[in-house]
Amino acid sequence: MTNKGTVRVKSLDALRGAGVLGMLAIHIQLFAFPSLARWNPTAYGDLTGVNWWAWLATLVLADGKFITIFAMLLGVSIVMMANETGGRSRSAWRAHLRRMLVLFVLGLLHAYLIWYGDMLVPLAMSGTVVFFARRLSAGKLLVLGVSVFAVGSVLSLMLTWATAQSDPAALAAWRAQWTPRPETVALEIAQYRGGWAEQMAHRVPAALETETASFVTHLFWQIAGLMLIGMGFFKAGVLSALRSQAFYVRMGAFGFGVGVLLNVLGAWRSSATRWDLLDFALVSQQLHYWGNLFVALGWTALVMLLSQAGWPLRSLSAVGRMALTNYLLQSVICTTIFYGHGFGLFGRVDRAGQLAIVVGIWTFQLLASRAWFGYFTVGPVEWLTRWLVFGRRPSLLRSSPAVAGT
Secondary structure, eight states: OOHHHHHHHHHHHHHHHHHHHHHHHHHHHHHHSOGGGGTOGGGSSOOSHHHHHHHHHHHHHTTTHHHHHHHHHHHHHHHHHHHHTTTOHHHHHHHHHHHHHHHHHHHHHHHHHTOTTOOHHHHHHHHHHHGGGTTSOHHHHHHHHHHHHHHHHHHHHHHHHHHHHHOHHHHHHHHHHHSOOHHHHHHHHHHHHSOHHHHHHHHHHHHHHHHTHHIIIIIHHHHHHHHHHHHHHHHTTGGGTOSOHHHHHHHHHHHHHHHHHHHHHHHHHHHHTTTOHHHIIIIIHHHHHHHHHHHHHHHHHHHHHHHHTTOOOHHHHHHHHTHHHHHHHHHHHHHHHHSTTTTOOTTTSOHHHHHHHHHHHHHHHHHHHHHHTTTBSSOHHHHHHHHHHHSSOOOOBOSOHHHHTO
């Protein structure tokens, strides 16, 4: 393999690894706290001192940014997988459909048996649709992707405004949910400190809402748009570390500059309005929606620069090579730490403590993923997925120590 090819593989794997690890910094809030506390931090938990800084840092730099990267890279994988079939449309479609079906089933098991915050189901449903745009040029994919992504923003504004103007009962119910009564919060805490069966009372409706109402009105447009953007960036060489260093410096400066500004403005607006529901939905949430995309571009540019510079990203790349395994493993670890069938720490660990746990899990996954590829060729869930998609069992063990070192 040429040096250019090596950089190309390393950059995609490293970026995927950053996406998987970065998502945990936000998902930890849903694992550890009542669900509303992610969007309205005043709903539960201390928000002063170091906890306030922990919340602000994750909001500005992580929340929504790494699922953006993950979605873009799934779009990349759709193009790459289609190319591997040699351009045969029927073969490409069948393989793609099987892959999305496997992700969909894994997501359902994840959502209803482990954790309601699953994103595999929305990713699989969106990925099934965007497949048909894979042959468009880079420019057309980027225009289409931004347009689809914008629909999610516009639709959210329209639905919020319509509810506020014409449905007082729905608005009142929404406000009650936004600032829940203490007994409502206490019930969710009791459910997740209880056994697995008790958790189902919250897990099932929460997962179902994500896969139905939230998907139709918001997630599909966001995720499908990001997949298309990822396809366009890949075809333009942006995600393969093939553009100039100056290009990535400009991309990073612009992404972080605009994105951080929008997210800080959103946080300031929410605080200034004392987390008013309508103001959050109509102003702050929109600032975060677009700010997240720009910050994600900043993180992408940074990983590309590090890949070009030859930084040792082997551990990060190893996490990315078994991204699906690590994503699901995070849920298993965190539900064991916080839920009642494990250590029962739900609602007991503040935001600063949550980030300390995140760092511990990151360290474990970086070391364990690197060690895994010393003996195996693919992650365990990836191995099962490839077997189901292609109908033949792939090799799991490395053939020799020499192979493991290459």
